[in-house]
Amino acid sequence: MAEPTSTEARPTRAYVIHPDLGNTRTQRREPEHALAEAVALAHALPGIEIVGSEVAKLRKPDPGRLFGKGKLAEIRSRLEEVEAELVLIDGAVSPVQQRNLEKDWDVKLLDRTGLILEIFADRARTREGVLQVELAALSYQRTRLVRAWTHLERQRGGLGFVGGPGETQIEADRRAIDEQMTRLRRQLERVVKTRTLHRAARAKVPYPIVALVGYTNAGKSTLFNRLTGAEVLAKDMLFATLDPTMRAVRLPDAKGGKGGRRIILSDTVGFISDLPTELIAAFRATLEEVLEADLILHVRDISHPETEEQAADVAEILDGLGVDEDVALIEVWNKIDALGADTRAALRRTDARTEGVQAVSALTGEGLDDLIAAIDAQLSEVLDEPRSPAVVTLAFSDGRRRAWLHDAGVVEREESGTDGLVLHLRWTERQKAGFEALDAE
Missing domain, CATH: 3.40.50.11060 (GTPase HflX, N-terminal domain)
Structure with missing residues (x-):
């Protein structure tokens, strides 16, 4: 062989x-x-x-x-x-x-x-992610002479900064780069339109959006997986997550059951100090879920020696993205499992006394029940949506709308009537509008 x-x-x-x-x-x-x-x-x-x-x-x-x-x-x-x-x-x-x-x-x-x-x-991995990277790379390359590097074997995908023999040389002429950037922007516009349609579809679903943000390697994906049961790549590695991932998840109710609030949880790319300006501009669309979030969870690696500096970097980037400073935010002090028992206990006491702070371990699950309760309480305060009683009668064959109502958690009881199923509801105006939007589809 x-x-x-x-x-x-x-x-x-x-x-x-x-x-x-x-x-x-x-x-x-x-x-x-x-x-x-x-x-x-x-x-x-x-x-x-x-x-x-x-x-x-x-x-x-x-x-x-x-x-x-x-x-x-x-x-x-x-x-x-x-x-x-x-x-x-x-x-x-x-x-x-x-x-x-x-x-x-x-x-x-x-x-x-x-x-x-x-x-x-x-x-x-996604089409948008690939286009965003290519656009950022061209913006970066436009300022310098770019040539093929032929001393390395090409073992993976990439931009050509680290390349291999026979690799196509990126055209250094600025006009050619500008034309290529224009083509990429047009393709991105089409992708963004698709995302806009997806957002419009989600708007019919009466669930608030909760966005996870934080310094890279803070444990966002591990927390996302713990809360949603998803299997997003979660590794002890910088930028393990790049493309945004969203999942609908139902929070437990006060009794620990499955009848709590439904939310859409969004995992985002990790932030980092001195993030290239080309990437801040190019990834604005990727991070737009943060701009539209009803609640932001700022996940911090509280065990890191420079957690305060990392938090300051995240705050600067959020400000640069145009996130409203009044948006509801919970600081999630993650990785308490990496701390000593005394320090961990002290942090748990601190979060009990400090509004907007939750100390957790996404790895072991410690503190997650309190975090979930805080998310629900914060959303109740932010959305300030009173629930009104209503009665809806559906045809026995209307399984789609019946499933929607049950999925939204607004059904208090259901009974069979002469003309169909009679559902007694308690819902918000947002949920009512989402249900009525089903008829327009």
Whole structure:
């Protein structure tokens, strides 16, 4: 039997560098933690082997090479020692800096934006997700000379930042890129129209929308799966979720039964500090469920040493997306299972005293009953929808509308009448309108 070739088996050897420039980001975040996040980002990219990492302190970035001569030689020595083929810079690198560094170090280089775009390209599954990534990539590429990199074997899907022999070179001419971006925007418009139709259909379903947001790897997908019984990819990996996922779920009632409020729960892409501006613009449509949510659950990894900094990053991105600051929000302090018993107990006492905070473990289920009760209470307050009694008579054969009413949880009792089924209801105006909309279909 033929043995696999080395190019098929060997991953790309990558070295990660976090430039400590003393800017706003590093003032709020410790350089060592920023480097750890950059390494985690690199691990999220298939076909990459991390062979080293470091924080490189800089007094002033060199406009041509980012690093000074001494630091350039120092890093080159380390790259040669570990036989690195790819350098990942955790920050912005200009096209000139990229070209010079690749020449000086004899490696290929990705900056933070390029790395995140590569990860997004690998994770996108829906048509909209793929188009959004391509549009963001072209916006990024428009500012720099893009050429095929032929030193790496192509082992997966992606954008071409990390590519292989024979790969088609992306046209560097700005006019060609602009034309391609125009085509992508037209395709996206058609996809968005489809999503608009889906939203209109959901509007007929009288369920409030609850959106999960949070820093990447905060445990949103694990919580989503726990609440819905779905099987969304949930891994200890940055950007495990990219495309939005929605599920209808019924909250338990006060007695723990299945007769509680129905909601639509939406899982979204994780946020991250210094999210590329191209992605914020391109993924606005993907995150539109957050803009339309009746309630936002901000899921935080409370065990992370920089949970406060991550929360601030999420708040900034929500503000940049145009989320109304008055929208109802619950902070979900997740991963309490990773804390010591005393700390965990203290957090549970804190959430009992603090409005809008729930300490939970999506992994073990601890605290989820209290979270569900808080979601229901918050929605009752936000929606402020009184329920009125009503009586509806349906033909015995009208199973569709009967199922809708039962599914909405508005049926108090049902009895057989002379002309059909008589249902005694208690519903909101929103539910009534949704039921009446069935007749218009």
